[in-house]
Amino acid sequence: MKAQVKIWMDGKLVPWDEARIHILTHGLHYGMAIFEGIRAFATPAGTAIFRLDEHIERFLNSAKIYRMDLGYSAKELKKACVDLVRSNPAKECYIRPIAYTAYGEMGLNPLKSKISVGIASWEWGAYLGAESAKKGVRATVSSWVRIDSRAMPVQAKCSANYANSALAKMQALASGYDEAILLNTQGVVAEGPGENIFRVKDGILSTPPASSGILRGITRDTVIQFARDLNIKFFRNDSTKEELYTSDEVFFSGTAAGIAKVREIDGRRIGYDGTPITDRLAKLYDRAVHGGAKRYSKWLTPVSR
Ligand SMILES: Cc1ncc(COP(=O)(O)O)c(C=O)c1O
Incomplete structure:
Protein backbone atom coordinates (compact mmCIF):
# COMPACT_ATOMS: atom_id res chain seq x y z
CA MET A 1 0.00 0.00 0.00
CA GLU A 123 -5.00 4.07 -4.26
CA TRP A 124 -6.39 0.64 -5.11
CA GLY A 125 -6.32 -0.74 -8.63
CA ALA A 126 -8.09 -3.82 -10.00
CA TYR A 127 -9.17 -5.67 -6.85
CA LEU A 128 -9.20 -9.10 -8.49
CA GLY A 129 -5.86 -8.52 -10.24
CA ALA A 130 -4.84 -7.03 -13.56
CA GLU A 131 -5.03 -10.35 -15.43
CA SER A 132 -8.56 -11.05 -14.16
CA ALA A 133 -9.63 -7.55 -15.14
CA LYS A 134 -8.39 -8.16 -18.68
CA LYS A 135 -9.21 -11.81 -19.29
CA GLY A 136 -11.96 -12.51 -16.77
CA VAL A 137 -11.99 -14.09 -13.32
CA ARG A 138 -11.46 -17.79 -12.60
CA ALA A 139 -13.88 -18.65 -9.80
CA THR A 140 -14.72 -21.69 -7.71
CA VAL A 141 -17.77 -22.56 -5.63
CA SER A 142 -16.59 -22.63 -2.04
CA SER A 143 -17.21 -25.39 0.47
CA TRP A 144 -17.63 -22.60 3.03
CA VAL A 145 -21.29 -21.62 3.31
CA ARG A 146 -22.25 -17.92 3.41
CA ILE A 147 -23.12 -16.79 6.94
CA ASP A 148 -26.82 -16.94 7.64
CA SER A 149 -28.73 -13.86 8.79
CA ARG A 150 -30.18 -15.88 11.69
CA ALA A 151 -26.61 -16.02 13.08
CA MET A 152 -25.06 -12.75 11.88
CA PRO A 153 -26.84 -9.80 10.26
CA VAL A 154 -25.55 -9.92 6.70
CA GLN A 155 -26.88 -6.44 5.88
CA ALA A 156 -24.43 -4.93 8.37
CA LYS A 157 -20.92 -4.58 6.96
CA CYS A 158 -19.35 -5.85 10.16
CA SER A 159 -15.69 -6.89 10.25
CA ALA A 160 -16.67 -10.18 11.87
CA ASN A 161 -18.59 -11.21 8.70
CA TYR A 162 -15.35 -11.04 6.77
CA ALA A 163 -13.83 -14.01 8.59
CA ASN A 164 -16.31 -16.08 6.55
CA SER A 165 -15.28 -14.20 3.39
CA ALA A 166 -11.56 -14.64 4.13
CA LEU A 167 -11.92 -18.41 4.61
CA ALA A 168 -13.61 -18.71 1.22
CA LYS A 169 -11.05 -16.42 -0.43
CA MET A 170 -8.08 -18.33 0.98
CA GLN A 171 -9.58 -21.64 -0.13
CA ALA A 172 -10.12 -20.29 -3.66
CA LEU A 173 -6.56 -18.98 -3.90
CA ALA A 174 -5.08 -22.20 -2.47
CA SER A 175 -6.98 -24.14 -5.15
CA GLY A 176 -5.53 -21.95 -7.89
CA TYR A 177 -8.59 -19.75 -8.51
CA ASP A 178 -8.94 -15.97 -8.29
CA GLU A 179 -12.19 -15.76 -6.38
CA ALA A 180 -14.80 -17.76 -4.48
CA ILE A 181 -18.55 -18.04 -4.95
CA LEU A 182 -20.46 -18.84 -1.75
CA LEU A 183 -23.73 -20.75 -1.59
CA ASN A 184 -26.12 -20.03 1.27
CA THR A 185 -27.41 -22.49 3.87
CA GLN A 186 -30.16 -23.53 1.42
CA GLY A 187 -27.52 -24.50 -1.14
CA VAL A 188 -28.33 -21.74 -3.63
CA VAL A 189 -25.94 -19.11 -4.93
CA ALA A 190 -25.41 -16.15 -2.58
CA GLU A 191 -22.42 -13.97 -3.51
CA GLY A 192 -18.65 -13.62 -3.62
CA PRO A 193 -16.58 -12.86 -0.50
CA GLY A 194 -16.76 -9.14 -1.25
CA GLU A 195 -18.94 -8.93 -4.35
CA ASN A 196 -22.45 -9.68 -5.55
CA ILE A 197 -22.95 -11.99 -8.50
CA PHE A 198 -25.02 -11.77 -11.69
CA ARG A 199 -25.68 -14.29 -14.44
CA VAL A 200 -27.04 -14.06 -17.97
CA LYS A 201 -28.96 -16.92 -19.61
CA ASP A 202 -30.73 -16.58 -22.97
CA GLY A 203 -30.48 -12.80 -22.80
CA ILE A 204 -31.98 -12.55 -19.29
CA LEU A 205 -29.93 -10.98 -16.51
CA SER A 206 -30.51 -12.18 -12.96
CA THR A 207 -29.05 -11.88 -9.49
CA PRO A 208 -29.92 -13.50 -6.14
CA PRO A 209 -32.57 -11.62 -4.13
CA ALA A 210 -31.67 -9.95 -0.82
CA SER A 211 -33.52 -12.80 0.91
CA SER A 212 -30.78 -15.19 -0.19
CA GLY A 213 -28.58 -13.70 2.52
CA ILE A 214 -26.42 -11.33 0.50
CA LEU A 215 -25.14 -7.86 1.21
CA ARG A 216 -27.37 -5.50 -0.78
CA GLY A 217 -24.54 -4.08 -2.86
CA ILE A 218 -24.59 -0.54 -4.12
CA THR A 219 -22.89 -1.63 -7.35
CA ARG A 220 -25.59 -4.34 -7.62
CA ASP A 221 -28.20 -1.60 -7.38
CA THR A 222 -26.32 0.43 -10.01
CA VAL A 223 -26.32 -2.57 -12.38
CA ILE A 224 -30.05 -3.12 -11.80
CA GLN A 225 -30.75 0.52 -12.67
CA PHE A 226 -28.57 0.24 -15.79
CA ALA A 227 -30.44 -2.91 -16.86
CA ARG A 228 -33.73 -1.04 -16.57
CA ASP A 229 -32.38 1.94 -18.53
CA LEU A 230 -30.87 -0.29 -21.23
CA ASN A 231 -34.02 -2.43 -21.53
CA ILE A 232 -32.20 -5.59 -20.53
CA LYS A 233 -34.61 -8.20 -19.15
CA PHE A 234 -33.85 -8.65 -15.46
CA PHE A 235 -35.04 -10.78 -12.55
CA ARG A 236 -34.02 -11.28 -8.97
CA ASN A 237 -34.04 -15.01 -8.55
CA ASP A 238 -32.21 -17.85 -6.88
CA SER A 239 -29.93 -20.03 -8.93
CA THR A 240 -28.11 -23.23 -8.27
CA LYS A 241 -24.44 -23.99 -8.78
CA GLU A 242 -25.21 -25.91 -11.98
CA GLU A 243 -27.22 -22.98 -13.33
CA LEU A 244 -24.11 -20.87 -12.85
CA TYR A 245 -22.00 -23.48 -14.68
CA THR A 246 -24.37 -23.35 -17.67
CA SER A 247 -24.82 -19.58 -17.76
CA ASP A 248 -23.94 -17.65 -20.91
CA GLU A 249 -22.31 -14.89 -18.85
CA VAL A 250 -21.46 -14.42 -15.17
CA PHE A 251 -19.99 -11.36 -13.49
CA PHE A 252 -19.20 -10.05 -10.03
CA SER A 253 -20.20 -6.54 -8.94
CA GLY A 254 -18.70 -4.53 -6.10
CA THR A 255 -17.10 -1.23 -5.26
CA ALA A 256 -13.66 -2.81 -5.00
CA ALA A 257 -14.02 -5.23 -7.93
CA GLY A 258 -16.15 -3.04 -10.22
CA ILE A 259 -17.94 -5.15 -12.83
CA ALA A 260 -15.68 -8.17 -13.18
CA LYS A 261 -16.58 -10.81 -15.73
CA VAL A 262 -16.06 -14.46 -14.86
CA ARG A 263 -14.41 -16.64 -17.48
CA GLU A 264 -14.39 -19.97 -15.67
CA ILE A 265 -16.17 -21.62 -12.73
CA ASP A 266 -14.73 -24.89 -11.41
CA GLY A 267 -13.15 -25.68 -14.77
CA ARG A 268 -16.29 -24.85 -16.82
CA ARG A 269 -15.72 -22.10 -19.32
CA ILE A 270 -18.22 -19.22 -19.17
CA GLY A 271 -18.80 -16.63 -21.86
CA TYR A 272 -17.80 -18.99 -24.64
CA ASP A 273 -19.70 -16.95 -27.21
CA GLY A 274 -18.66 -13.55 -25.89
CA THR A 275 -20.14 -11.51 -23.07
CA PRO A 276 -22.27 -8.82 -24.77
CA ILE A 277 -24.50 -7.95 -21.82
CA THR A 278 -21.64 -7.85 -19.30
CA ASP A 279 -19.63 -5.71 -21.71
CA ARG A 280 -22.49 -3.22 -22.16
CA LEU A 281 -23.01 -2.91 -18.42
CA ALA A 282 -19.29 -2.63 -17.68
CA LYS A 283 -18.86 0.06 -20.32
CA LEU A 284 -21.75 2.09 -18.93
CA TYR A 285 -20.41 1.66 -15.38
CA ASP A 286 -17.02 2.93 -16.49
CA ARG A 287 -18.63 5.96 -18.13
CA ALA A 288 -20.93 6.68 -15.19
CA VAL A 289 -18.20 6.61 -12.52
CA HIS A 290 -15.93 8.78 -14.64
CA GLY A 291 -18.58 11.42 -15.24
CA GLY A 292 -19.20 10.48 -18.88
CA ALA A 293 -22.92 9.67 -18.57
CA LYS A 294 -25.03 12.71 -17.73
CA ARG A 295 -28.00 10.66 -16.59
CA TYR A 296 -25.97 9.32 -13.67
CA SER A 297 -24.11 12.48 -12.66
CA LYS A 298 -26.49 12.69 -9.66
CA TRP A 299 -24.44 9.82 -8.19
CA LEU A 300 -21.19 11.82 -8.21
CA THR A 301 -20.16 14.03 -5.28
CA PRO A 302 -17.49 16.44 -6.50
CA VAL A 303 -14.31 16.99 -4.46
CA SER A 304 -13.23 20.51 -5.28
CA ARG A 305 -9.52 21.02 -4.65
C1 LIG B 1 -20.06 -9.45 1.11
C2 LIG B 1 -20.17 -8.38 0.10
N1 LIG B 1 -21.06 -8.53 -0.91
C3 LIG B 1 -21.20 -7.58 -1.85
C4 LIG B 1 -20.44 -6.43 -1.84
C5 LIG B 1 -20.63 -5.40 -2.90
O1 LIG B 1 -21.19 -4.25 -2.35
P1 LIG B 1 -20.95 -2.82 -3.01
O2 LIG B 1 -21.35 -2.93 -4.41
O3 LIG B 1 -21.83 -1.92 -2.23
O4 LIG B 1 -19.50 -2.52 -2.85
C6 LIG B 1 -19.50 -6.24 -0.82
C7 LIG B 1 -18.69 -5.03 -0.76
O5 LIG B 1 -18.96 -4.16 0.02
C8 LIG B 1 -19.37 -7.24 0.17
O6 LIG B 1 -18.47 -7.09 1.13
Whole structure:
Protein backbone atom coordinates (compact mmCIF):
# COMPACT_ATOMS: atom_id res chain seq x y z
CA MET A 1 0.00 0.00 0.00
CA LYS A 2 1.31 3.41 -0.93
CA ALA A 3 0.97 5.79 2.03
CA GLN A 4 -1.24 8.82 1.54
CA VAL A 5 -0.84 12.05 3.51
CA LYS A 6 -3.84 12.23 5.85
CA ILE A 7 -6.35 10.00 7.64
CA TRP A 8 -9.52 11.27 9.30
CA MET A 9 -9.66 10.07 12.91
CA ASP A 10 -12.39 10.98 15.36
CA GLY A 11 -13.12 14.29 13.74
CA LYS A 12 -9.60 15.39 12.76
CA LEU A 13 -7.34 14.94 9.76
CA VAL A 14 -4.09 13.48 11.13
CA PRO A 15 -0.83 12.51 9.40
CA TRP A 16 -0.97 8.99 7.87
CA ASP A 17 1.63 7.50 10.26
CA GLU A 18 -0.10 8.88 13.33
CA ALA A 19 -3.40 7.09 12.70
CA ARG A 20 -2.70 4.36 15.27
CA ILE A 21 -4.77 2.44 17.79
CA HIS A 22 -4.00 0.53 21.01
CA ILE A 23 -3.49 -3.27 21.02
CA LEU A 24 -6.36 -3.54 23.52
CA THR A 25 -8.83 -1.85 21.21
CA HIS A 26 -12.05 -3.73 21.97
CA GLY A 27 -13.20 -4.12 18.37
CA LEU A 28 -9.95 -5.80 17.35
CA HIS A 29 -10.61 -8.62 19.83
CA TYR A 30 -14.34 -9.16 19.40
CA GLY A 31 -15.01 -8.14 15.79
CA MET A 32 -17.04 -5.10 16.77
CA ALA A 33 -16.28 -2.87 13.82
CA ILE A 34 -18.50 -1.78 10.96
CA PHE A 35 -17.12 -0.34 7.78
CA GLU A 36 -17.77 0.85 4.23
CA GLY A 37 -15.93 0.67 0.94
CA ILE A 38 -16.38 3.65 -1.37
CA ARG A 39 -14.52 4.81 -4.47
CA ALA A 40 -13.61 8.21 -5.83
CA PHE A 41 -12.91 8.52 -9.55
CA ALA A 42 -11.31 11.06 -11.84
CA THR A 43 -13.91 12.90 -13.93
CA PRO A 44 -13.57 15.81 -16.38
CA ALA A 45 -14.67 18.11 -13.49
CA GLY A 46 -12.07 16.67 -11.09
CA THR A 47 -12.25 13.90 -8.53
CA ALA A 48 -15.76 12.76 -7.53
CA ILE A 49 -17.04 10.20 -5.04
CA PHE A 50 -19.47 7.63 -6.45
CA ARG A 51 -22.77 7.07 -4.61
CA LEU A 52 -21.52 8.60 -1.38
CA ASP A 53 -25.06 9.12 -0.03
CA GLU A 54 -25.91 5.43 -0.36
CA HIS A 55 -22.63 4.28 1.20
CA ILE A 56 -23.03 6.56 4.21
CA GLU A 57 -26.64 5.46 4.59
CA ARG A 58 -25.50 1.83 4.67
CA PHE A 59 -22.72 2.73 7.14
CA LEU A 60 -25.28 4.28 9.49
CA ASN A 61 -27.57 1.27 9.08
CA SER A 62 -24.70 -1.08 9.96
CA ALA A 63 -24.11 1.05 13.08
CA LYS A 64 -27.79 0.89 13.98
CA ILE A 65 -27.89 -2.89 13.71
CA TYR A 66 -24.92 -3.11 16.11
CA ARG A 67 -26.30 -0.45 18.48
CA MET A 68 -23.35 1.84 17.81
CA ASP A 69 -23.89 5.54 18.25
CA LEU A 70 -21.31 7.08 15.94
CA GLY A 71 -21.84 10.62 17.13
CA TYR A 72 -21.75 11.99 13.57
CA SER A 73 -24.60 12.75 11.20
CA ALA A 74 -24.71 11.56 7.59
CA LYS A 75 -23.88 15.11 6.52
CA GLU A 76 -20.82 15.24 8.78
CA LEU A 77 -19.57 11.85 7.58
CA LYS A 78 -20.00 12.82 3.94
CA LYS A 79 -18.11 16.04 4.52
CA ALA A 80 -15.36 14.06 6.29
CA CYS A 81 -15.00 11.80 3.22
CA VAL A 82 -14.80 14.79 0.88
CA ASP A 83 -12.28 16.58 3.16
CA LEU A 84 -10.16 13.44 3.34
CA VAL A 85 -10.02 12.91 -0.43
CA ARG A 86 -9.19 16.58 -0.87
CA SER A 87 -6.33 16.36 1.65
CA ASN A 88 -4.64 13.50 -0.20
CA PRO A 89 -2.92 13.61 -3.58
CA ALA A 90 -4.61 10.63 -5.30
CA LYS A 91 -7.03 11.57 -8.08
CA GLU A 92 -8.73 8.17 -7.77
CA CYS A 93 -8.94 6.25 -4.51
CA TYR A 94 -10.75 3.75 -2.35
CA ILE A 95 -12.30 5.23 0.81
CA ARG A 96 -12.72 3.18 3.98
CA PRO A 97 -14.87 4.58 6.80
CA ILE A 98 -14.73 2.36 9.89
CA ALA A 99 -16.38 2.62 13.32
CA TYR A 100 -15.27 0.36 16.15
CA THR A 101 -15.50 -0.23 19.88
CA ALA A 102 -12.44 1.59 21.17
CA TYR A 103 -9.81 1.06 23.88
CA GLY A 104 -10.92 1.21 27.49
CA GLU A 105 -13.01 -1.84 28.40
CA MET A 106 -12.58 -5.51 27.58
CA GLY A 107 -15.16 -8.29 27.70
CA LEU A 108 -18.06 -9.26 25.50
CA ASN A 109 -20.34 -6.36 26.34
CA PRO A 110 -19.58 -3.82 23.60
CA LEU A 111 -22.06 -1.33 25.06
CA LYS A 112 -19.48 -0.30 27.66
CA SER A 113 -17.04 0.84 24.97
CA LYS A 114 -16.66 4.24 23.43
CA ILE A 115 -17.08 4.24 19.64
CA SER A 116 -14.27 5.61 17.49
CA VAL A 117 -14.66 6.51 13.84
CA GLY A 118 -11.89 6.70 11.26
CA ILE A 119 -11.79 7.21 7.50
CA ALA A 120 -8.78 6.31 5.38
CA SER A 121 -8.22 6.39 1.65
CA TRP A 122 -5.63 4.86 -0.62
CA GLU A 123 -5.00 4.07 -4.26
CA TRP A 124 -6.39 0.64 -5.11
CA GLY A 125 -6.32 -0.74 -8.63
CA ALA A 126 -8.09 -3.82 -10.00
CA TYR A 127 -9.17 -5.67 -6.85
CA LEU A 128 -9.20 -9.10 -8.49
CA GLY A 129 -5.86 -8.52 -10.24
CA ALA A 130 -4.84 -7.03 -13.56
CA GLU A 131 -5.03 -10.35 -15.43
CA SER A 132 -8.56 -11.05 -14.16
CA ALA A 133 -9.63 -7.55 -15.14
CA LYS A 134 -8.39 -8.16 -18.68
CA LYS A 135 -9.21 -11.81 -19.29
CA GLY A 136 -11.96 -12.51 -16.77
CA VAL A 137 -11.99 -14.09 -13.32
CA ARG A 138 -11.46 -17.79 -12.60
CA ALA A 139 -13.88 -18.65 -9.80
CA THR A 140 -14.72 -21.69 -7.71
CA VAL A 141 -17.77 -22.56 -5.63
CA SER A 142 -16.59 -22.63 -2.04
CA SER A 143 -17.21 -25.39 0.47
CA TRP A 144 -17.63 -22.60 3.03
CA VAL A 145 -21.29 -21.62 3.31
CA ARG A 146 -22.25 -17.92 3.41
CA ILE A 147 -23.12 -16.79 6.94
CA ASP A 148 -26.82 -16.94 7.64
CA SER A 149 -28.73 -13.86 8.79
CA ARG A 150 -30.18 -15.88 11.69
CA ALA A 151 -26.61 -16.02 13.08
CA MET A 152 -25.06 -12.75 11.88
CA PRO A 153 -26.84 -9.80 10.26
CA VAL A 154 -25.55 -9.92 6.70
CA GLN A 155 -26.88 -6.44 5.88
CA ALA A 156 -24.43 -4.93 8.37
CA LYS A 157 -20.92 -4.58 6.96
CA CYS A 158 -19.35 -5.85 10.16
CA SER A 159 -15.69 -6.89 10.25
CA ALA A 160 -16.67 -10.18 11.87
CA ASN A 161 -18.59 -11.21 8.70
CA TYR A 162 -15.35 -11.04 6.77
CA ALA A 163 -13.83 -14.01 8.59
CA ASN A 164 -16.31 -16.08 6.55
CA SER A 165 -15.28 -14.20 3.39
CA ALA A 166 -11.56 -14.64 4.13
CA LEU A 167 -11.92 -18.41 4.61
CA ALA A 168 -13.61 -18.71 1.22
CA LYS A 169 -11.05 -16.42 -0.43
CA MET A 170 -8.08 -18.33 0.98
CA GLN A 171 -9.58 -21.64 -0.13
CA ALA A 172 -10.12 -20.29 -3.66
CA LEU A 173 -6.56 -18.98 -3.90
CA ALA A 174 -5.08 -22.20 -2.47
CA SER A 175 -6.98 -24.14 -5.15
CA GLY A 176 -5.53 -21.95 -7.89
CA TYR A 177 -8.59 -19.75 -8.51
CA ASP A 178 -8.94 -15.97 -8.29
CA GLU A 179 -12.19 -15.76 -6.38
CA ALA A 180 -14.80 -17.76 -4.48
CA ILE A 181 -18.55 -18.04 -4.95
CA LEU A 182 -20.46 -18.84 -1.75
CA LEU A 183 -23.73 -20.75 -1.59
CA ASN A 184 -26.12 -20.03 1.27
CA THR A 185 -27.41 -22.49 3.87
CA GLN A 186 -30.16 -23.53 1.42
CA GLY A 187 -27.52 -24.50 -1.14
CA VAL A 188 -28.33 -21.74 -3.63
CA VAL A 189 -25.94 -19.11 -4.93
CA ALA A 190 -25.41 -16.15 -2.58
CA GLU A 191 -22.42 -13.97 -3.51
CA GLY A 192 -18.65 -13.62 -3.62
CA PRO A 193 -16.58 -12.86 -0.50
CA GLY A 194 -16.76 -9.14 -1.25
CA GLU A 195 -18.94 -8.93 -4.35
CA ASN A 196 -22.45 -9.68 -5.55
CA ILE A 197 -22.95 -11.99 -8.50
CA PHE A 198 -25.02 -11.77 -11.69
CA ARG A 199 -25.68 -14.29 -14.44
CA VAL A 200 -27.04 -14.06 -17.97
CA LYS A 201 -28.96 -16.92 -19.61
CA ASP A 202 -30.73 -16.58 -22.97
CA GLY A 203 -30.48 -12.80 -22.80
CA ILE A 204 -31.98 -12.55 -19.29
CA LEU A 205 -29.93 -10.98 -16.51
CA SER A 206 -30.51 -12.18 -12.96
CA THR A 207 -29.05 -11.88 -9.49
CA PRO A 208 -29.92 -13.50 -6.14
CA PRO A 209 -32.57 -11.62 -4.13
CA ALA A 210 -31.67 -9.95 -0.82
CA SER A 211 -33.52 -12.80 0.91
CA SER A 212 -30.78 -15.19 -0.19
CA GLY A 213 -28.58 -13.70 2.52
CA ILE A 214 -26.42 -11.33 0.50
CA LEU A 215 -25.14 -7.86 1.21
CA ARG A 216 -27.37 -5.50 -0.78
CA GLY A 217 -24.54 -4.08 -2.86
CA ILE A 218 -24.59 -0.54 -4.12
CA THR A 219 -22.89 -1.63 -7.35
CA ARG A 220 -25.59 -4.34 -7.62
CA ASP A 221 -28.20 -1.60 -7.38
CA THR A 222 -26.32 0.43 -10.01
CA VAL A 223 -26.32 -2.57 -12.38
CA ILE A 224 -30.05 -3.12 -11.80
CA GLN A 225 -30.75 0.52 -12.67
CA PHE A 226 -28.57 0.24 -15.79
CA ALA A 227 -30.44 -2.91 -16.86
CA ARG A 228 -33.73 -1.04 -16.57
CA ASP A 229 -32.38 1.94 -18.53
CA LEU A 230 -30.87 -0.29 -21.23
CA ASN A 231 -34.02 -2.43 -21.53
CA ILE A 232 -32.20 -5.59 -20.53
CA LYS A 233 -34.61 -8.20 -19.15
CA PHE A 234 -33.85 -8.65 -15.46
CA PHE A 235 -35.04 -10.78 -12.55
CA ARG A 236 -34.02 -11.28 -8.97
CA ASN A 237 -34.04 -15.01 -8.55
CA ASP A 238 -32.21 -17.85 -6.88
CA SER A 239 -29.93 -20.03 -8.93
CA THR A 240 -28.11 -23.23 -8.27
CA LYS A 241 -24.44 -23.99 -8.78
CA GLU A 242 -25.21 -25.91 -11.98
CA GLU A 243 -27.22 -22.98 -13.33
CA LEU A 244 -24.11 -20.87 -12.85
CA TYR A 245 -22.00 -23.48 -14.68
CA THR A 246 -24.37 -23.35 -17.67
CA SER A 247 -24.82 -19.58 -17.76
CA ASP A 248 -23.94 -17.65 -20.91
CA GLU A 249 -22.31 -14.89 -18.85
CA VAL A 250 -21.46 -14.42 -15.17
CA PHE A 251 -19.99 -11.36 -13.49
CA PHE A 252 -19.20 -10.05 -10.03
CA SER A 253 -20.20 -6.54 -8.94
CA GLY A 254 -18.70 -4.53 -6.10
CA THR A 255 -17.10 -1.23 -5.26
CA ALA A 256 -13.66 -2.81 -5.00
CA ALA A 257 -14.02 -5.23 -7.93
CA GLY A 258 -16.15 -3.04 -10.22
CA ILE A 259 -17.94 -5.15 -12.83
CA ALA A 260 -15.68 -8.17 -13.18
CA LYS A 261 -16.58 -10.81 -15.73
CA VAL A 262 -16.06 -14.46 -14.86
CA ARG A 263 -14.41 -16.64 -17.48
CA GLU A 264 -14.39 -19.97 -15.67
CA ILE A 265 -16.17 -21.62 -12.73
CA ASP A 266 -14.73 -24.89 -11.41
CA GLY A 267 -13.15 -25.68 -14.77
CA ARG A 268 -16.29 -24.85 -16.82
CA ARG A 269 -15.72 -22.10 -19.32
CA ILE A 270 -18.22 -19.22 -19.17
CA GLY A 271 -18.80 -16.63 -21.86
CA TYR A 272 -17.80 -18.99 -24.64
CA ASP A 273 -19.70 -16.95 -27.21
CA GLY A 274 -18.66 -13.55 -25.89
CA THR A 275 -20.14 -11.51 -23.07
CA PRO A 276 -22.27 -8.82 -24.77
CA ILE A 277 -24.50 -7.95 -21.82
CA THR A 278 -21.64 -7.85 -19.30
CA ASP A 279 -19.63 -5.71 -21.71
CA ARG A 280 -22.49 -3.22 -22.16
CA LEU A 281 -23.01 -2.91 -18.42
CA ALA A 282 -19.29 -2.63 -17.68
CA LYS A 283 -18.86 0.06 -20.32
CA LEU A 284 -21.75 2.09 -18.93
CA TYR A 285 -20.41 1.66 -15.38
CA ASP A 286 -17.02 2.93 -16.49
CA ARG A 287 -18.63 5.96 -18.13
CA ALA A 288 -20.93 6.68 -15.19
CA VAL A 289 -18.20 6.61 -12.52
CA HIS A 290 -15.93 8.78 -14.64
CA GLY A 291 -18.58 11.42 -15.24
CA GLY A 292 -19.20 10.48 -18.88
CA ALA A 293 -22.92 9.67 -18.57
CA LYS A 294 -25.03 12.71 -17.73
CA ARG A 295 -28.00 10.66 -16.59
CA TYR A 296 -25.97 9.32 -13.67
CA SER A 297 -24.11 12.48 -12.66
CA LYS A 298 -26.49 12.69 -9.66
CA TRP A 299 -24.44 9.82 -8.19
CA LEU A 300 -21.19 11.82 -8.21
CA THR A 301 -20.16 14.03 -5.28
CA PRO A 302 -17.49 16.44 -6.50
CA VAL A 303 -14.31 16.99 -4.46
CA SER A 304 -13.23 20.51 -5.28
CA ARG A 305 -9.52 21.02 -4.65
C1 LIG B 1 -20.06 -9.45 1.11
C2 LIG B 1 -20.17 -8.38 0.10
N1 LIG B 1 -21.06 -8.53 -0.91
C3 LIG B 1 -21.20 -7.58 -1.85
C4 LIG B 1 -20.44 -6.43 -1.84
C5 LIG B 1 -20.63 -5.40 -2.90
O1 LIG B 1 -21.19 -4.25 -2.35
P1 LIG B 1 -20.95 -2.82 -3.01
O2 LIG B 1 -21.35 -2.93 -4.41
O3 LIG B 1 -21.83 -1.92 -2.23
O4 LIG B 1 -19.50 -2.52 -2.85
C6 LIG B 1 -19.50 -6.24 -0.82
C7 LIG B 1 -18.69 -5.03 -0.76
O5 LIG B 1 -18.96 -4.16 0.02
C8 LIG B 1 -19.37 -7.24 0.17
O6 LIG B 1 -18.47 -7.09 1.13
